[in-house]
Amino acid sequence: MxxxxxxxxxxxxxxxxxxxxxxxxxxxxxxxxxxxxxxxxxxxxxxxxxxxxxxxxxxxxxxxxxxxxxxxxxxxxxxxxxxxxxxxxxxxxxxxxxxxxxxxxxxxxxxxAPADRRRFGKRPVFVFSTPPTPNGDLHLGHLSGPYLGADVFTRFQRMNGVEAWHLTGSDDHQSYVADRAQRDGRTPAQTAAHFSAEIAATLALMDIRPDQYTVTQADTDYPDGLRSFFSRLVASGAVNKRATPALFDASTGDYLHEVVVSGGCPGCGEPTGGNICEECGEPNLCTDLTDPRSQRSGEPPRRAAADRYCLPLHEFQATVAAHHRLGRVPARLRELAHRVFTRPLLELPLTHPAHWGVSPRESDAKGQVIWVWPEMAYGFLHGIEALGRTLNRGWRAKAPQQAWKIVHFFGYDNSFYHSLLYPVLYKLAFPGWEPDIDYHVNEFYLLEHQKFSTSRRHAIWGKDILSTDSVDAVRFFLARTRPEGRRTNFDPTAYETLLSDTLIGTWQRWLNGLGSRIDEHHDRRAPDTGVWTPEHTAFLDRLAVRLTAITRSLGQDGFSLNRAATELDGIVEDTVAFADRERALAGLGPWQDETRTALALELAAARLLARCAAPIMPRFGRRLSAALGLPDTADWPGGVELLPAGTKVTLTDTVFFLGGDDKESADV
Known part of the structure; x- marks a missing residue:
């Protein structure tokens, strides 16, 4: 003992x-x-x-x-x-x-199963795609990243019985909106309203319809809610008004930050705009840029002190580290936090002298607006409250609940704000709340090996490629090529090749051919299985392996649309290879029972493809389910299921994808 x-x-x-x-x-x-x-x-x-x-x-x-x-x-x-x-x-x-x-x-x-992995259970899950800046429409670089990712993630979680909602909106108060408005001869409000509507329309063309779309300048409750959130930050004692160095245009005296100033990043040395470097993800204070230039006059700016509300972010390394231990935080974000906190001081301004934006209610903040990035931290909570009103739930932005599960999808250039700044702001505003947040980050999608850019008009716009006939093909191609962990390049020729050779030449050809064989040998009805061979059981097991791989690829821990799209194509590749081998017995009387089993297994593969493709290719999933005589099921498959014997099958003439030269439109 x-x-x-x-x-x-x-x-x-x-x-x-x-x-x-x-x-x-x-x-x-x-x-x-x-x-x-x-x-x-x-x-x-x-x-x-x-x-x-x-x-x-x-x-x-x-x-x-x-x-x-x-x-x-x-x-x-x-x-x-x-x-x-x-x-x-x-x-x-x-x-x-x-x-x-x-x-x-x-x-x-x-x-x-991913729905069980973190035991979402009855917890509400709020899936945010970064609110886009309404200074232009959405291009494929935008769509391939946060918006497709959040949409597929939400669809998958719902199929697994999770209460999940997709939220986004338009980030109206960005300085980029004011800059675009000045160039176009409009007011910022007009510019924001115009492009916010265009963005919502493009998302709809992509079959992305968020459950909550907040238009910040049009929501009458938004400004007061934001002011209250900012006052909480001030009341914490950590955010104070102080005079710190700033940049001003040498000719006009205009205050310079974000889009109106550029220079070299103090962290990596690459060219950058003010306040954030898209290359390394680190923030800058504008005054620490190397060789800064005003984008207004092209001249070196002058330096002077400016009174702004500032946050000593360098004091909150432990807060960020504790937050990063709670949810899904990719190593890339934790490494960014390490770099940022190697700085001895980071007095981050949370307000800026400007006319476009929401002014704090503090009496000494005249002429300043709340910086749009801290504003966004409140915007997420406001979106939850607005969604709650629609659903008749008692969610309040001023009283976030520990039961909330938040999932963020964003590009790497927004990493600092989402994963470092916002956890600190939430801790200051709501000391008793420990937000449970998972982060999903994408890199830049390139066009001709350069960044997609709204401001430079270097882009393929969503409206130029999306239609009811193309949307599933576009979603599949973007899922397969989106920049996960590395930058990738959109190649129009590769897209056309995938459409013609893979989706039409392989997927559709197999499904139509399968339908023809069912028509010829079983009068358009699904056959029952007969005698099973070792090859049959091996193929059934292979389909189960594919299902497991896709399930893991769409779950919250291992989420990867690249892998999920590859596995979907793998179902078809495996089945086509299986069918080619089994076709040697077709029409041979002594082997008709084995042939029935092979056809039934092909139909099982088609049924599996319809359900597993639904989050990524919702129209294709519905169309294939209908051709298999099945309802549009909302459940994720728990295993590989045979199509019930006798089910009417109409695969032969169903058009699933259209090539560029096709004139007819497939039924939706």
């Missing part, structure tokens, strides 16, 4: 609380102590872990859900569950900790 007793002197800091190991009893073991008001860091690991509460009271926070903890409570955490223990009482909270590695259990947890 081995005896161990709790000894406070053996405790040392670990995971944000006090821990002491208990060696020699088999599994890993230890004592944990949490001081009143204290809490552990949010963390997850591959071990299975058990807490036994011995003394004190508190709460266990697991993937956003709180559970009371008191003496006698025994809690087991599965591998990879994000968990926190918090002391809500007046005396220390003491618990005994057991943990061990179970490779099979960890593998099962990692491979669990």
């Amino acid at each position: 081995k005896i161990s007793r709790f000894t406070p002197d053996e405790l040392s800091a670990a995971f944000g609380i006090d821990m002491a190991a208990v060696p020699g009893i088999g599994p890993g073991a230890g004592w944990g102590r949490v001081a009143p008001g204290g809490r552990s860091e949010a963390h997850q690991h591959d071990e299975t872990e058990i807490f036994v509460i011995v003394r004190g009271t508190g709460e266990l926070l697991v993937d956003g859900e709180r559970t009371p903890a008191r003496p006698g409570t025994v809690a087991m955490f599965e591998p990879f569950e994000t968990h926190v223990i918090e002391n809500t009482g007046t005396e220390e909270l003491l618990f005994f900790d057991l943990y061990w590695r179970d490779s099979a259990r960890a593998a099962a947890a990692a491979a669990a």
Whole structure:
């Protein structure tokens, strides 16, 4: 027998609380102590872990859900569950900790269905695509990134029974809007309204219809809500008005930031505009640009002090690190945070002298507006409240709930704001809220190996390529080539080749041919299976492997449209190869039972393709389901299913994709 007793002197800091190991009893073991008001860091690991509460009271926070903890409570955490223990009482909270590695259990947890992986359960899931700047319409670079990603993610989660909503809007108060308005001879409000409507129309052409689309300048509740949020930041004591260095046009005296100033990035040295570098993702203060130039006069600016509300962001490294331990934060974003916090000082202005935007309610902020990027942090909460009114839910921007799950899709050039600045602002405005946020970031999509650019008019616009006949092909091509983890290039010739050779020449040819064989041998009805061969069972298993791969590719941890699109094409490639091999027995009487099984398995593959393609290619999924005599199901498949014998099949003449020379329109 081995005896161990709790000894406070053996405790040392670990995971944000006090821990002491208990060696020699088999599994890993230890004592944990949490001081009143204290809490552990949010963390997850591959071990299975058990807490036994011995003394004190508190709460266990697991993937956003709180559970009371008191003496006698025994809690087991599965591998990879994000968990926190918090002391809500007046005396220390003491618990005994057991943990061990179970490779099979960890593998099962990692491979669990994505809807179960983080146990979304009944939590509301708010999926945000970065609100676009209404200084132009959307091009394929925009569409391939946040908007397609958020749309597919939301569709997939809903198919898995999750309450998920897609939210976005138009970021009306950007300085880029005012700059475009000046060039076009319009007011900023007119420019924003015009392009906001164009953007919404382009999203609809892409079959992206957000559940909430907030037009910031047109929402009458928005300005006061934003002002209240900003006043919370000021009331925290961390955001104060102070005189800090700024740039001004040497000729006109205009204040310079963002689009109206350029120079070399102080971080990577690449050319950049004011306030953020698109290459390395680091912020700048404009005054630290190398060889700055005013975009108004082309001259070097003069330097002078400007009174602005500023945030000493350099003081909040620990806040950002704690936030990054809670949700899905790609290494690219954590590395960016490391670079930013190597700076000794980063006094970040949160207001700027300007006329276009929302002015704070603070009396000493005359002539200033709230910078649009901190504004966006509030805008996300406002969008949730607006959606809540539509759904008759009691969500409030001024009272964010711990149960909320937020998922952000954005381009890498917005990484600093989303993953560093906003967590700090939320902590200051709502100290008791720990936002549970997953981040999905894309790189730049290139055209002719240069960045798509609204301002330079270097783009293929969504409206130039999207139609009811092309939308699924465009969505599939963008899913397959979008810039995940690396920059990729849109090639119009490659798109046309994929459409003609893959979608029409392979997918549609197989489906129409399958229909012809069903017509000829089974009177347009799905056959029942007959005799199974080892090749049949191997093919069924191969389809199951494809289903698992697609499921993981669309889930919240391993989300990748590149992989999902590849796996969809893999279903067709596997099936075409299988059909080619099995066709050798077609028409041979002694093997008719085996031939029936092969045809039934091809129909099972078509059924699987219809359901798995639905998040990426919704029209194709509906059309294929209809041709298979199936309803437009809203559920994600739990396995490979045979088409019920006797089901009427109309694959032969169904047009799924149209080439550039086709004049007819497929039924929707």
